[in-house]
Amino acid sequence: GKWVYSFGGGKAEGKAGLRDLLGGKGANLAEMANLGLPVPPGFTIPTSVCTYFYANGKSYPKELQSQVEKALEAVGKITGKGFGDEKNPLLVSVRSGARASMPGMMDTVLNLGLNDTTVEALAELSGDKRFAYDSYRRFITMYSDVVLGFEHHHFEDILDTYKDNKGYTLDTDLDGDDWVKLVGQYKEAVARETGKDFPQDPHEQLWGAVGAVFSSWMNTRAVTYRRLHDIPESWGTAVSVQAMVFGNMGETSATGVAFTRNPSTGESKLYGEFLINAQGEDVVAGIRTPQDITEDARIESGSDKASMEAAMPEAFKELTRIYTQLEKHYRDMQDMEFTIEQGRLWMLQTRNGKRTAKASIRIAVELANEGVISQKDAVSRIDPASLDQLLHPTIDPSANRDVIATGLPASPGAASGEIVFSSDEAAKLQADGKKVILVRVETSPEDIHGMHAAEGILTTRGGMTSHAAVVARGMGKPCVSGCGTVRVDYGRGTMSIGGRVFKAGDVITIDGSVGHVLSGRMPMIEPELSGEFATLMGWADKVRKLKVRVNGDTPEDARTAIKYGAEGIGLCRTEHMFFEETRIRTVREMILAEDEQARRAALAKLLPMQRADFVELFEIMKGLPVTIRLLDPPLHEFLPHTQGEVEEVARVMNTDPRKLADRARDLAEFNPMLGFRGVRIAIAYPEIAEMQARALFEAAIEAGKRTGEQVGLEVMVPLIVTKMEFDLIKARIDATAVSVMKETGGKLNYSVGTMIELPRACLLAGEIAETAEFFSFGTNDLTQTTFGISRDDAASFLGTYIAKGILPVDPFITVDRSGVGELVKIGVARGRKTRPDIKVGICGEHGGDPASVAFCHEIGLDYVSCSPYRVPIARLAAAQAAL
């Protein structure tokens, strides 16, 4: 078999299309080599070897070794060096890379091939002992950490002690002889702690590192990351071995990271950071504060350190030429890693860059406008779920800002929460329903769960490309990084800025768009939707077939939804109007009434309130369809709970509180969700449905007069299981419509339909459609009743079901295609058979879930309805489903 793919010297055996085999990094290194870009030569051991490795008790295919030897020789030929050569040693990096990028998940070893002999040769050849030993100590630390499992901080302790003794403050204070001594101490520590000398044989080093990369595929960090990002374990990782180039060879050398466009805003301008006289991870790790790449960016940031454009104009020009070429070639924004060795630029990585939702929209729209991609490409490129980020509130600009510190605006958006200093604590508090801000000196892959749990992240160290910044942007969470004036004391559980001290549990706000840290909770406002957002949504609307409505009960919901492009209300729950504090007493009066007359008296009080709610809603919706559901929740939920509440209602009703308490007890239920609710209430007390219908129709006529547009009213009966239930209520509704039209002289445009949310209703849909004029699938209740689980109680075991693979996803989030979905399909088919033009939609939470929207498109529904903030998500998901 072929187990090694070489690249370098202007050609490569691999290419970008072989990503599955070579991993993202390996495939793109090959692609760049094929494009003739300056890439240090090397080779990639494909993911097939990783698969073999795990299938065969962590061993390799037998031809691997000889193929690696051959490839190393070829690299030696191109570079004019030899691996293990004592005079002119070839040094390499060993890099991991899976199909999907897993940033920071698996570690890279640099400067491999150094030992006590070759380090001297390196010093000789470069004429720079400091450089040679700086490289060696980096190699020893990385190799020990990744391969020998000897932790980093041991070396940091040794280094700190050494610096203290010498009175040094910075690493750059150390000269060649200092590093020679330290390397000695490092090796001693390794020998002492691991019981073995640090390996001197370059081949042993190489196989050690290769094995460690493959083994790291199964480490906890990688496993967690895969779980969070749905990356299958079977993919495996590839390993790339590549000739080293040195960014730490003095003042004409550097290393950096650059994006072809700004990953935060999407602005079409080269964006990035670099560090002079540094290697590899220094930029990302935030050990020193990096410098800007372009002069524009330097001026904007007010940095007093030279930009790459000014300090290394030749290399900058070359980088500009290359990034322009790469972006055209890949037809997307690129995230690149490069190193400058003594003035010469080398490309070490390129990939499609991670970006905020805001940036991804701007970039897609601008690429389409530049003619690089099509409008449909642009629509298909945006992850609908990511729009969520854009639709979140930001700090009200008119509020007073008590800015306690300013760091880097690493990931946009604002969030408030209690301070926590550890990721475990963040996860714990979040589970308790608290909102927290994770405050760390810096983050590492071990913090992923804490970052997930937090509303936002604040770090005191690290740049715009630090771990915290990259991960937060990916998660769509606000992040302020590199906030150097904040001192964190993990031991005491405090952070201090100037003289002010904040404890764990104190509330702060971070604004990741500008880098502010503020004390206290800030008022937030609705997001402003940018021009590119509107453009993209317009393109999406052109292709989608599904209509998108909103689940909204209040005028405020309706306004938000219209702004986000909703084409009607798919579900207005009237009970929210009943639960309002000032009305609940009257509602209780109605429920606890002993006879129809008393009930009608209470209903008469509710009627004007209910009518007023609807008038406003209808006015906002200006003629768009509005589905109003009659009272649905169990009566149980409206009952007075306390003695005080009972007495209060008794006083108004002028009855004995004891009698009332008895009646309330009679109505109490063990299992209210399967109890006296939905249409069952209307069947028992038709006057309630009548009151609601009257309020609706009177409001529709009034709103119609005011706006000049007839309201598209759809009256919806919930929770039916038989046609008869529906017919009884429909007759009352129709009769009410007739009287209201007669009384007011107005005209009504309305239909009466039903919610299909119980399995029996799906099966009997054909019969129900004889009289029902529309169906709206209530997939929340349908999921509960199909699975026989309650959404409120399922949390305790659903997680286990998903972890064990019994269920692929939470069926309350993504519609269960094979069970619930099948029932919906049956319902649609039988309903349409009876009434071909019946309007069908869904109105569960699923209406805003992209995967469920795709399902609704496939089975040919007319519309989905979802919560206001999810309307744009549904519009985009519907467009992608239609592409």
Ligand code: ADP
């Ligand atoms: P990650 O996947 O964590 O980004 P990489 O394999 O890209 O890890 O390597 C980490 C760092 O080491 C990068 O910044 C890269 O620029 C640097 N690096 C990797 N290989 C080489 C090399 N051959 N020469 C110089 N620097 C290298």
Ligand code: MG
């Ligand atoms: Mg990298």
Ligand code: MG
């Ligand atoms: Mg329901």
